[in-house]
Amino acid sequence: xxxxxxxxxxxxxxxxxxxxxxxxxxxxxxxxxxxxxxxxxxxxxxxxxxxxxxxxxxxxxxxxxxxxxxxxxxxxxxxxxxxxxxxxxxxxxxxxxxxxxxxxxxxxxxxxxxxxxxxxxxxxxxxxxxxxxxxxxxxxxxxxxxxxxxxxxxxxxxxxxxxxxxxxxxxxxxxxxxxxxxxxxxxxxxxxxxxxxxxxxxxxxxxxxxxxxxxxx
Numbered sequence: 001x002x003x004x005x006x007x008x009x010x011x012x013x014x015x016x017x018x019x020x021x022x023x024x025x026x027x028x029x030x031x032x033x034x035x036x037x038x039x040x041x042x043x044x045x046x047x048x049x050x051x052x053x054x055x056x057x058x059x060x061x062x063x064x065x066x067x068x069x070x071x072x073x074x075x076x077x078x079x080x081x082x083x084x085x086x087x088x089x090x091x092x093x094x095x096x097x098x099x100x101x102x103x104x105x106x107x108x109x110x111x112x113x114x115x116x117x118x119x120x121x122x123x124x125x126x127x128x129x130x131x132x133x134x135x136x137x138x139x140x141x142x143x144x145x146x147x148x149x150x151x152x153x154x155x156x157x158x159x160x161x162x163x164x165x166x167x168x169x170x171x172x173x174x175x176x177x178x179x180x181x182x183x184x185x186x187x188x189x190x191x192x193x194x195x196x197x198x199x200x201x202x203x204x205x206x207x208x209x210x211x212x213x214x215x216x217x
Contacts, residue, residue, distance in 0.1 A: 007073070008047040017044035024052050036061040050083035057091045064095045067102035075106025078132055088132050104135055111137050166193035171205045 008021035020043040022030065036056060039046060050072075056062050070092075078084035095101050112125045130137055168176065172192050179185045188211040196204035 003073075004047050004049060011045055011047065015045065018042060019045045019047065022046060022048040022052055024049060024055075031055070031059070031061075033059075033061045040066060050087065054083045054086050054090075057087065064091055064102060065097075065100040070102040070104050072104070072106040072133070073108075075108045075133065076111050076129065078106070078129060085132060088134075092134070104133055106133050106135060111139070166197040168193060169196055169201050169204050171208060172196070175208065 004023050005021050008019050011019045020039050022039070024030070030052075040062065057064070070087075072078060072084055075084065078088065092101060092104075111129060112122050126137055129135075169192070172189070175185075176189060180189070188208070191211070192204050192207050195207045
């Protein structure tokens with residue numbers, strides 16, 4: 001779900017068009033055709049999980065002819081009963097008019113997900129992926145990969161003097177004077193002193209903003 005919103009935000013920064021992000025936990029209103037009609041009318045790009053798209057196609061909220069470009073992230077998952085595979089087999093391939101099929105673009109850092117397999121298995125897996133996605137795997141050559149590789153940087157270790165032993169900052173002392181007799185605060189006083197010792201006064205004082213958000217008196 002987080003990846004949906006992350007990728008949608010990236011598109012919003014790069015496109016001069018409206019972009020909508022959708023995931024299955026957004027409520028029951030998501031599962032109505034009127035909702036999807038509105039999304040398609042108001043947005044140029046929609047980012048959603050593969051399962052959401054499968055459900056929309058299955059319920060005829062949308063159809064393949066409405067999609068101009070279909071992008072699969074981590075495209076190597078397109079196999080067996082994965083939503084990517086279901087989209088391609090049950091809906092994309094079933095659109096007999098090829099002019100109404102969307103263009104496809106699959107992205108992945110590892111197009112072949114068959115660790116420890118023989119070269120024949122790898123070739124077969126690559127062939128299966130290309131056939132299912134109606135696509136051709138494109139990558140740089142091994143020589144280009146070597147030429148573009150970045151040498152390992154030199155590492156330097158900086159050693160700093162230890163901070164003072166656990167002490168109380170002025171903020172710590174002020175809070176302790178007011179709430180020192182409350183049992184729920186005792187663990188926070190201990191943590192605040194430890195943060196002062198390990199990370200410094202700023203971290204110790206900043207810790208209290210999180211402590212007050214979690215405390216239950």
